[in-house]
Amino acid sequence: MNNIKTICVCGAGTMGSGIAQVAAMAGFATIQFDVSVDMLEKSRSAITKNLEWYVTKGKINVAQQLACIERIRFTSHIRDCIADLCIEAITERKEDKAALFSQLSVINTPASIFATNTSSISVTELAAAVQHPSRVVGLHFFNPAPLMQLVEVVKAAQTDTVVVEAMVTLTKLLGKIPVICNDAPGFIVNRVARQYYLEAMKLVESGQATVETIDAVMEATGFKMGPFRLMDLIGIDINFAVSNIVWGALGKPERLTPSPIQKAKLETGELGRKTGKGFYEYGE
Numbered sequence: 001m002n003n004i005k006t007i008c009v010c011g012a013g014t015m016g017s018g019i020a021q022v023a024a025m026a027g028f029a030t031i032q033f034d035v036s037v038d039m040l041e042k043s044r045s046a047i048t049k050n051l052e053w054y055v056t057k058g059k060i061n062v063a064q065q066l067a068c069i070e071r072i073r074f075t076s077h078i079r080d081c082i083a084d085l086c087i088e089a090i091t092e093r094k095e096d097k098a099a100l101f102s103q104l105s106v107i108n109t110p111a112s113i114f115a116t117n118t119s120s121i122s123v124t125e126l127a128a129a130v131q132h133p134s135r136v137v138g139l140h141f142f143n144p145a146p147l148m149q150l151v152e153v154v155k156a157a158q159t160d161t162v163v164v165e166a167m168v169t170l171t172k173l174l175g176k177i178p179v180i181c182n183d184a185p186g187f188i189v190n191r192v193a194r195q196y197y198l199e200a201m202k203l204v205e206s207g208q209a210t211v212e213t214i215d216a217v218m219e220a221t222g223f224k225m226g227p228f229r230l231m232d233l234i235g236i237d238i239n240f241a242v243s244n245i246v247w248g249a250l251g252k253p254e255r256l257t258p259s260p261i262q263k264a265k266l267e268t269g270e271l272g273r274k275t276g277k278g279f280y281e282y283g284e
Helices: 014-025 037-056 062-070 094-107 123-127 161-173 189-205 211-220 227-234 236-249 260-268
Strands: 006-010 029-033 072-075 085-088 113-116 136-141 150-155 177-182
Touching: 006 014, 014 029, 014 037, 014 062, 014 072, 014 136, 029 037, 037 062, 037 072, 062 072, 085 094, 094 113, 094 123, 113 161, 123 136, 136 161, 150 161, 161 177, 189 211, 189 227, 189 236, 189 260, 211 227, 227 236, 236 260
Parallel strands: 006 029, 006 085, 029 072, 085 113, 113 136, 150 177
Antiparallel strands: 136 150
């Protein structure tokens, strides 16, 4: 179970690209899959740029940089997604993730492990789409994946204990810090973080403080990013989706009602860094 040699990362967005980089830097043969060739090219470019930064900082040498890139196979064909571990990092929609897992379970062996990077969707429900649900587990990285140390290892109702142990071992090999949690709305971090975001937006809604002031205060107290800078980095659409999922799963308590400020940003297409504007504006 611990003999994982090949890792397939499905989804070449910010998270998928970051996870693929982490896997390759740790020495694993890595497959980066996305149905969009354009997204694959953006991922390749982002990883190359990130590795160049590591070289300039003296963290790796040029030979290690080139070896890391060579370990990654970029593909738009799902038939190539055969690996010891498949990590999905696609859109935060249960139907899409379940459909992908269903396809992957057909082409892979019964020994393959299927991990979801979901922020809030029930891992137990996703496992139901797989022929061998005991092989499904949550492996929740945080953005940016190459830099953030924490990884939530989420045990679904069906997950074999041996699979959980294997993911803990793997996470450490990736240079990360694993924390095990049971499947629950928002897991640990996103359950706690809802208040960080929502209370900040309530202050803005009521006119008690500005976006800039709140971020400055939180960063001055030790947070690396204030809530609004962080939402822009994550993607306002993703953050809003997580808020809705957690809110719904917990019975729609008033205190966790998703913010109209975020909804307005979605309607205008201001999703954060990836669109050039969110709560802040970003140049080229």
